[in-house]
Amino acid sequence: MNAIPAGRDPRSGYSRHVTTRMLDFTSATTPWTRRLWDVSSLLALEELHEAGVWVDRRVLSQGAVDWQRHALERFLGNDPALGSPAYRRELRECVTTTLTLASDGRRKLRHLIDVARPGYLDRWAGCVAVDDPPRPELVARAVASHLLDSGHSLFGLQRWLRDGRQSLAAVDLLTEAATLLATPPHRWSVVVPFHALHRHEELAGHLPHWRTADDTWAMIAEAGLKPPERIVGSLAFTVEARDSVRAVEIAFDLVERMQARARFAAGGPVLPLGEAYVAGEAKPLPLQPPARGAQVLSLAAERQLYVVGDEVQRFGEHSRSTVDDALEIASGLNQGPLAPAIAGGWAALESLLTEARDPDEREKVVAAARAAALVAASWPRAELTALSYRIREVKDGDLAARLDACASNRERAAMISAELRSGGALPLIRSWRTGSDAACVLRLRELLTDDRRVLERVRGYVEMSLRRLYRCRNIVLHGGSTGGVALPAALRVTAPLVGAALDRLTHAHLVTGVAPIALASRAETALHMVGDDLGPDLCDLLE
Known part of the structure; x- marks a missing residue:
């Protein structure tokens, strides 16, 4: 008797993983390490189509859009639900053209987007139904981002998922998602x-x-x-x-x-x-939407949240650091209006992660690459530390006792890393977060198996998103518009990433005094050397 494909089995780890990650991606309280880091495939194509207008108005440079085209070509190669091989060949040829405002390639792109949109989630259901389905992380990310970018709210999707759909097979869940999307607003x-x-x-x-x-x-x-x-x-x-x-x-x-x-x-x-x-x-x-997830936790962790104005203050002599300036500029990220949030978020990164001597970098977009390196280098230790605190909640466990004896988060993260490398099972306490923790363990095991490849993939996702933030900032400030097709989604996915970068920069400023540019250089070097005999441990990528 043939085994049921994992995507068709509601009890399989595959189906549970897809559902769990969709719950992660649709919760406003999910930490940045487990959130969506990019927009959906079709919105990315819509953004590329719109770019021709902004290039024609000299709001975006052709160089910025060329980078967007090349990155999107690689990104779309991982989306099997876009269409048939013939369709994908047409799309690839289209994306490699310059897509200027009056070009034939741009007109063809408009048609190809309209062709791919109907049935997109049904095609994903078909991809999941086979014996060797795509990675559950990829499936959950593509489906959740497509639903969000099609007009559903985080809370609305969370409520829909919890309304009797948590125990469905992945195929059935995606089929119901397709039905949900087909329902008119x-x-x-x-x-x-x-x-x-x-x-x-x-x-x-x-x-x-x-x-x-x-x-x-x-x-x-x-x-x-x-x-x-x-x-x-x-x-x-x-x-x-919706x-x-x-x-x-x-x-x-x-x-x-x-x-x-x-x-x-x-x-x-x-x-x-x-x-x-x-x-x-x-x-x-x-009435007020939830915060967008930009958090700088090191301010409270280092007991520096309210350390302001402890000396005599005089008009015109206010002393503040560049990090303080950046935090003030980016303070609208969480709950401010869209335009100042986008402009302030990018300005904070640019102010800390660029300098006048940067060679051959147009309009400071190098800040996106440096911030992406910081975020990618922060991700392993952040996830390992979060797991260690969940395991410490387990009563009477040997690992929990050893974690309690650790003197720092770095020691706890290293201990969890060692346990995962040894192949042992981690004792996770049963709660509503257990599925998310189990999915995290699988991602970390993949990281430990091939650290350089996984970290490069993470860095790529983050840089794509932060470069999108840069383009959106140009549309707001130079185009004078808040109507860009990708602006709301870009803010949704990048606010937590900007917060993560600012958190690392703030921690370095408060604890070690390392300058932002120097920390970014350290992160880039660590990502290049991870896995090498002289390279850093995954827990020490920013040390």
Whole structure:
């Protein structure tokens, strides 16, 4: 009797791995080491198609787009669901052309994108159904990014996955994902109450979607919810979206646009309630989207979070480091509006990781390569340390006891690395995070088997994303537009990566005094020499 292919077996480790990683990729609280690091294949192609417009307007250089084309050619080679061999041959020939605004290659690319989009997830289901399916990491990353880039929210996908789909075979899960994507967007009514809205009687009262305080209370009470207190009224937006949380995110963007206008009107505040009311939802939804995952944990770890202004302060003599400047510039990454978040995130990297003497580098894009080296070099120890803390939660275990006796995170990471190299099983405590930890163990085993190849792959993913952030920054600052097709997705995937790079740079500044450029050089050297007799251990790539 023939064995059931792993992708068709709901009990297989393969199917569980795909589901687990999709849960990781759709959670706003997933640490940067386990998040999505790139956008979907089709969005990357859409971005390349759009680039012709920005090159024509001299917002993007042809050199930047050429790098994008070459990197995308390699990236798309790992996506078996794009289409048939004949289609992929046409796409490869198209991507190798310059794709200028009026070129035949760009017109052909538009057609090829439109041809590939229908049935994309069904083709992935077919890829998973065979005896030798693609790596589960690749499958989960491609499917989750495609759903997110097609308009689903993180929370909406997380809720969909947890609604009875965690025990499905990978094929069935992807088939249901294809059905979900084929469902047309729904039209939502999103009511946003306001604590304060300057001159609302005069400036908002005539709007067809304005609701007075009394009307707002009645509307919310009729839905069976508790009306808010102390409001002046609300705006009822009609939004077309794939889920209710995405609808609220769209409404929040509209409110931010109002606030931006109000700052130029010399008026009073525009203060929305922190919640929005959506028809069909049993409770209000947060109006403010979750933080984007940019974290600099070393500030708290080194007890430096509030070490500011401990000496006499005088006007014009404020002393601050370049790292402090960068953190202030990038402070909008987590929850600020899209344009300043993108511009500030890139500016922080550029300020720390470039210098005037950099040879032959156009417009400081070298910062992306240096930050990618830092992030890739940080990844092994970060994952090993996180695993060590999970294992320490196991009661009465020998490994947990030995980890407790370690004096530093570096020692704990090295101990986990040694255990994995020996081939032993790690005692993971059972919880909702166990699947994610088990998937992490598999990735680390692959890393330990072929460290240089895996780290180069990680670095490649990160550099592609950070170069996308650079191009998006140019579209915002030089093109004066927030309408770039890849801007929201680029911010979603790069904010945690920028945070990881800033975290390493901040730690080096606070603990060892190593300059940012020097740390980046150390990371690049370590990645080149890892696995060599004179090369560093995986736990010491930034030491």
